[in-house]
Structure formats: C-alpha cells, structure tokens
Amino acid sequence: MVERLLGPVLGHRVLFLALAAALFFWRLLPIPNGDYVFPGPDLLLCLVFCWTLRRPDYLPFWLIAGVIFVEDLLMMRPPGLWALLVLGGAEFLRARGATTRSLSFGVEWVFLSGVMALLFTAYRLVLALVLLPQSPINASLVHLIVTIAAYPLVVGTSVMAFGLRRPSLGETTSTGRRI
Numbered sequence: 001m002v003e004r005l006l007g008p009v010l011g012h013r014v015l016f017l018a019l020a021a022a023l024f025f026w027r028l029l030p031i032p033n034g035d036y037v038f039p040g041p042d043l044l045l046c047l048v049f050c051w052t053l054r055r056p057d058y059l060p061f062w063l064i065a066g067v068i069f070v071e072d073l074l075m076m077r078p079p080g081l082w083a084l085l086v087l088g089g090a091e092f093l094r095a096r097g098a099t100t101r102s103l104s105f106g107v108e109w110v111f112l113s114g115v116m117a118l119l120f121t122a123y124r125l126v127l128a129l130v131l132l133p134q135s136p137i138n139a140s141l142v143h144l145i146v147t148i149a150a151y152p153l154v155v156g157t158s159v160m161a162f163g164l165r166r167p168s169l170g171e172t173t174s175t176g177r178r179i
Contacts, residue, residue: 012058015162016051020044020067024074039143041150044071045086045119049112050155052090054164056097064090081126085119101166105155113148120144 023044044067051059068083093100093115100108120140127134134140158164 009058012051012055012162012164013063016047016059016063017067019047020071023047024071028074039139039146041147042143043150043154044068045116045147046151046154047158048086048090049093049115050151050158051164052093053097053100053108053112054155054158054166056094057167058164059090061087061091078127078132082123085122089115089119105152109148109151112151116148117144 048059048064048068052064065083065087068086069080071077072079072082093112100111103111120143124134124137124140135143
C-alpha cells in the first residue's frame with residue numbers, strides 16, 4: 001500500500017522537474033523574435049501555483065525554492081529574490097488550500113491573479129529599492145497580463161494531460177496528514 005501512495009507523489013515531482021527543465025531549455029533557446037519583442041508568460045510560475053493549489057503534497061517548499069532559484073541563476077536575475085517571492089506566494093496559497101478547494105475556477109483565477117500581481121509588484125519594488133535596473137513598466141504589465149491569461153491553459157494541460165486533480169475532502173498524504 002505504501003508503494004501505491006508514494007508512486008504518484010514521486011512521479012509527479014519528477015514530472016515537475018522535467019517540465020521545469022523543458023521550460024528552461026525553451027527560454028534559453030536563441031530564437032529571434034524580430035523587431036518587436038513580446039514578453040511571453042511565466043509558465044513556470046503558473047505551473048507552481050496550479051500544482052500548489054490542486055495538489056499541495058506534490059510540491060514541497062524545497063522543490064519550489066530550488067527550481068525557481070535555478071531559474072534565477074539561468075535567467076540572470078538577482079539570485080533568490082524571485083525564488084523567495086514565489087515561495088511566499090506558493091505557501092500563502094498552500095495555507096488557503098482548504099478554502100480555495102471549494103471555489104469555482106473563475107474565482108480561483110481572480111484570486112490567483114491578485115497573488116501574481118502582488119508578486120510582480122513586490123519584485124519591482126525591491127529592485128527599485130536597491131537601485132537595480134529593471135524592464136520598463138509597460139513590459140512588466142504585459143508580462144503579468146500574459147501570465148495571468150496563460151493560467152487557464154496550464155490548468156487545463158495539468159488536468160487533462162497529467163491527471164492533476166483536486167484532492168477529495170477526506171484524502172490524506174502518505175504520512176497520514178490531511179490534504
């Protein structure tokens with residue numbers, strides 16, 4: 001019985017690492033965008049929040065922090081700042097997992113949009129406080145809007161392709177803790 005309970009958790013953690021590696025690879029490809037550079041969505045942020053809301057036992061804090069820290073290093077951002085903010089947002093969502101479980105998808109999307117907006121704002125404020133250069137506000141707003149718009153696609157893909165479903169009311173983790 002233990003193997004049956006641990007299998008999906010470890011499998012989804014490996015799947016998350018593989019998806020993160022694929023997203024890193026895609027973002028590092030030298031693809032010319034032409035004259036106009038349209039910022040793409042932060043699919044890894046959507047993936048972290050989707051999996052944290054739907055199955056909080058699949059993504060422990062150390063996995064989220066490690067993957068986002070590696071992303072910070074690869075994307076040449078200030079190391080640890082975005083990782084700390086995303087980890088704080090994910091733990092905020094994890095703490096409200098019982099209340100968000102009964103919300104409709106539209107309300108969840110609006111709630112998550114507010115969390116994402118707070119993260120993007122906090123990131124820009126910290127960069128401004130330490131006088132680091134940052135992208136123009138227009139590009140950051142477009143990036144935020146595109147990321148929020150991509151969230152339903154990430155949820156749909158996670159549910160249909162990876163079988164990520166919300167836990168039922170009495171479901172427990174492999175250690176016996178309620179989800």
